[in-house]
Every structure is written in C-alpha cells, then in structure tokens.
Amino acid sequence: MRRAHTVEQVRAAEGELLARLPEGALMQRAAAGLAHAVIDLLDGAYGRRVVLLIGPGDNGGDALWAGAMLARRGAAVEAWLVADRAHEAGLTALRAAGGRVAEPHPDHGADLALDGIVGIGGRPGLRDGAVAALRHLDGVPVVAVDIPSGVDVDTGELDGPHVEAALTVTFGTHKVAHLVDPASAACGVVHLVDLGLALPEPAVEALQPADVRGLLPRPASDAHKYTRGVVGVRAGSAHYPGAARLAVAGASCGLAGMVRFVGDAADGVRADHPEVVGEGRVQAWVVGPGGGDAAGEALAAALADGVALVVDADALAHVDAPFGVPAVLTPHAGELAAMTGADRADVEARPLHHARAAADHYGAVVLLKGRHTLVADPAGPVRATTTGVPWLATAGAGDVLAGVIGALLASGLSPYDAASAGSWLHGAAATLASGGGPLTAGDVARALPETVRRVLDPGMEESPA
Ligand SMILES: NC(=O)C1=CN([C@@H]2O[C@H](COP(=O)(O)OP(=O)(O)OC[C@H]3O[C@@H](n4cnc5c(N)ncnc54)[C@H](OP(=O)(O)O)[C@@H]3O)[C@@H](O)[C@H]2O)[C@@H](O)CC1
Ligand SMILES: Nc1ncnc2c1ncn2[C@@H]1O[C@H](COP(=O)(O)OP(=O)(O)O)[C@@H](O)[C@H]1O
Ligand SMILES: [K+]
Structure with missing residues (x-):
C-alpha cells in the first residue's frame, strides 16, 4: 500500500525521531536520498549543471545539502536564494563543496533544477522571487524536494503558481498532494526516501x-x-x-x-x-x-x-x-x-x-x-x-x-x-x-x-x- 499522511502527522512522527537522533541526521538522510535520485536521473553527476532554488526553511536545507553532495561528485552547482533567509548549515556545506550562490539569471545552461523553495511548511502559491527565478528555468527539468512548491500539501488543491516537477523526491511517507489531483499531476514520478518514521493510519492511500x-x-x-x-x-x-x-x-x-x-x-x-x-x-x-x-x-x-x-x-x-x-x-x-x-x-x-x-x-x-x-x-x-x-x-x-x-x-x-x-x-x-x-x-x-x-x-x- 502506498500511504499518504498529513503535515501534522508527519511533523509528529518526525518529532519523535528527531528527539532520538543526533542533530541534522534526518536532513542528512533526506539529502542523501535526494542526491542519489538526481544522480540516477542525470545518469551521473560529473560535469552536470544543477541550479538549486532555495527558500527560507528546511526544504531549502535539504536541497543545499544534496547540492553539496552533487558538487563533491563533480557537478557544477549554483544556488539561487529566492527568500530573505536560507538554511545556514546547508549554505556552508554547499560552499565548502565548491558550489556557489548566484542571483537568478538566464545563462545557466542547467541540466536540472532542484526545487527547495518550500516543502511541508509551505502555503499554496509562490512568492514573486520564486516566480521570477522559475521564469529563467523554462524547459529545464525540475526535481521537487518533498513537494512541488506552491501546491496545498494536505488537500492536493492549487491556489496560485506552483512548480511542475518531472520527479518529486519525498521523505518519510507520501503526502496527500502526491496522490490527489490536481496537485498530484504536478509531481511527475514520485520517489520515496525512507526515514524510518512510525506513522498512524494515513489520510489517503493507493492500492499496489x-x-x-x-x-x-x-x-x-x-x-x-x-x-x-x-x-x-x-x-x-x-x-x-x-x-x-x-x-x-x-x-x-x-x-x-x-x-x-x-x-x-x-x-x-x-x-x-x-x-x-x-x-x-x-x-x-x-x-x-x-x-x-x-x-x-x-x-x-x-x-x-x-x-x-x-x-x-x-x-x-x-x-x-x-x-x-x-x-x-x-x-x-x-x-x-x-x-x-x-x-x-x-x-x-x-x-x-x-x-x-x-x-x-x-x-x-x-x-x-x-x-x-x-x-x-x-x-x-x-x-x-x-x-x-x-x-x-x-x-x-x-x-x-x-x-x-x-x-x-x-x-x-x-x-x-x-x-x-x-x-x-x-x-x-x-x-x-x-x-x-x-x-x-x-x-x-x-x-x-x-x-x-x-x-x-x-x-x-x-x-x-
Ligand atoms: N522536519 C524534519 O525533521 C525534516 C524535514 N525535512 C525537510 O524540511 C521541510 C520542512 O521544512 P520547514 O518546516 O522549515 O518548512 P519549509 O517547507 O521549508 O517552509 C519554510 C518557510 O517558507 C515560508 N513560506 C511558506 N509558504 C511559502 C510560499 N508559498 N512561498 C515562499 N515561502 C513560503 C514560510 O516562512 P515565512 O516566510 O512565511 O516566514 C515557511 O515557514 C520538509 O518539507 C522537508 O523537505 C527533511 O529534511 C527531513 C527531516
Ligand atoms: N485524464 C484521465 N486519465 C486517466 N483516466 C481518466 C482520465 N479522465 C477520465 N478517466 C477515467 O475514464 C473513465 C470515464 O468514465 P465516465 O466519465 O463515466 O465516462 P462514460 O460516462 O462515457 O462511461 C473513468 O474511469 C475515469 O476515471
Ligand atoms: K519543494
């Protein structure tokens, strides 16, 4: 069975695990799974060009850590910060691995973009900075981190602009928007990275x-x-x-x-x-x-x-x-x-x-x-x-x-x-x-x-x- 949980259920399950694990361990698991999925999709990392769209929270943190892993494997990684703040430890890791931070621009030559704008903390729609950055990425395949940013995670509804992903790499469990239209149509293929969460009865499920x-x-x-x-x-x-x-x-x-x-x-x-x-x-x-x-x-x-x-x-x-x-x-x-x-x-x-x-x-x-x-x-x-x-x-x-x-x-x-x-x-x-x-x-x-x-x-x- 494919099970999809609400944000509240995910937060509660993550909270239990966070209390038992060293700080940052869950994000490292998530980012490693994300980086591997990107490498599979690009059939390698060396010489590939990847743009990271980075929002203000942990979703951006996942993308930055995954970007650091890709950079260490020889990818040219550029982070575009689309909010007024960004995950500090993730930024430090990206820079240490040779990645760089840049203003959004059209001459990126990207093979792929990682959408780390918002995850389960996001509200429907996108803010202007994110919309402007996405305009430069027309035609570039997008891998959504956890959720295509801009969709309503718990209802699968849309209200305003959102990311259209070729692949969504999600963590711990599926979310409702991965299974329910119209949002699920924006997810592309959905890949789940296991985090070892203990979860209650899901809100939505899909027979296998x-x-x-x-x-x-x-x-x-x-x-x-x-x-x-x-x-x-x-x-x-x-x-x-x-x-x-x-x-x-x-x-x-x-x-x-x-x-x-x-x-x-x-x-x-x-x-x-x-x-x-x-x-x-x-x-x-x-x-x-x-x-x-x-x-x-x-x-x-x-x-x-x-x-x-x-x-x-x-x-x-x-x-x-x-x-x-x-x-x-x-x-x-x-x-x-x-x-x-x-x-x-x-x-x-x-x-x-x-x-x-x-x-x-x-x-x-x-x-x-x-x-x-x-x-x-x-x-x-x-x-x-x-x-x-x-x-x-x-x-x-x-x-x-x-x-x-x-x-x-x-x-x-x-x-x-x-x-x-x-x-x-x-x-x-x-x-x-x-x-x-x-x-x-x-x-x-x-x-x-x-x-x-x-x-x-x-x-x-x-x-x-
Ligand atoms: N918890 C865990 O253990 C793990 C979590 N993990 C990862 O963390 C992610 C959740 O991270 P998070 O809680 O930091 O929220 P996140 O989705 O990054 O949003 C941050 C802020 O964005 C803002 N904002 C809201 N809507 C917006 C919009 N439409 N457009 C623009 N900005 C908007 C709003 O802040 P505001 O600007 O309103 O103050 C909000 O607080 C989760 O999806 C997964 O990827 C994994 O690492 C596994 C372990
Ligand atoms: N875009 C789509 N992709 C896959 N299946 C679809 C799509 N649109 C409709 N369907 C399916 O096609 C079927 C159409 O059924 P229905 O609307 O009752 O047609 P009719 O009344 O002519 O038999 C339903 O099973 C529906 O789920
Ligand atoms: K996202």
Missing part, C-alpha cells in the same frame, strides 16, 4: 498490485457459480443500448460466477455474452449506465432486493441521503456536482473535499472519477487510483467500470474494497489495452481477464504514482 492480489476473489476448489456470487445489471435504454452492453462487458470479467441482465438491450447483450441470463436472485446490482428516464425505476427495483448496489450515471440523480444500503456511488465531477448542487469546476478543483463530503452525506462509498479516481468511505482513508492512462477518458469507460465493481461486490468484497480494487483493475486494463495508443471502452473490458491474470502473478511490480 500486492494489495489488489490480496483482495481479489479466487474460486475455492469446490466452488460453483452461485458460491462465487451473481451480479445483476439493470442498464441501457432505447436511447443508450450500448451502455448496457459495456456495463455487462465489465461485469463479465470473470470475477463473479454469473451475470444477469434486465433491460431493453437484452438481445445485444446476449449477442456479446451468450452466458448472460435474465432476472433472478443476485448478490449485487449495477444500476444506471445508459438508463435514461427509466433509471429511477431501475434503482427502485434494485433497492427492493436489499443487496449491495453500484449506482452509476442516470441512476445517480435518484439517490437520496442517507442511502441506507451498502453501495458504491460512481459519479464523475459533473454528476457529483448535479447531485450536491456544487459547481463542476469546484469539484474538479477540490476532488478530495467533495468526495469525502459526499461519502459522509450519503453514508455510502463515493467513487469520484477522474485522472486519479478517488474512493471515499464514510470511515477510513480515501483511496486514490494511480493506474490508468489518459486514453481511458473515452465514452463508455465508466460503464465498464460500474460492471467490474458490481462483479467484485457480488463476489463478497465490501463496497470500499470493490470500488478501489475495481478502479485499480480498470485503470490497469486500460494501460494494457492502450499499449501507448488509443482504446475503446470495449478494449478495456476485453483486457480485464489478462489484467487479473497478471495481478494474480506475484512477480508483478509496484504500480507507478
């Missing part, structure tokens, strides 16, 4: 292949189709028959024992999936994709069964709070805005806030779709999905997602686990189907069994941030 492997249902040796769970799909309409077929395609990923379908598009559904049967008992319903005007009735019919639900698309407009049955609500930003009366732009700017608030309001798991989909439960950390590719932003992809989550719910996973593992698989299937190029929603559904096969193979590595 081993976590998904642990959650996925596997048929027992004496399994039959009913013990594996039956998922029902109530979807589609005369207007949107394709949504029914795509939701069924997701549900037919093989993770449940049987799929039932109720709706107008039964002929098309059976042409795609001859194994799909009609109305009957289910352990979970998927309601809403392409449901049109009949989505309210479909939701009422599914609710009458008293089983777990995935509520998507047109059915979301008929959800009352509190919802009262185990459920996953799967809005995109526009749908969540319509449900709660918020502005769509505000949902996109503050997805963590809105996902959490909606989960509390409805007393249900809310899966807010986006680049990093968020899964909020009324209790427990929010889960962010870091699998997937932008090609997945394609019509019908959400229908497939609803189907997969339904299959996992029917197999016995909790709404929280079904939503987060389903979203992870959906993103991973998109990456597999894309192979770097375009895809359709049907391609994502077809890639699901191979994605499951790969994740069940314990050799699969960590997913990227």
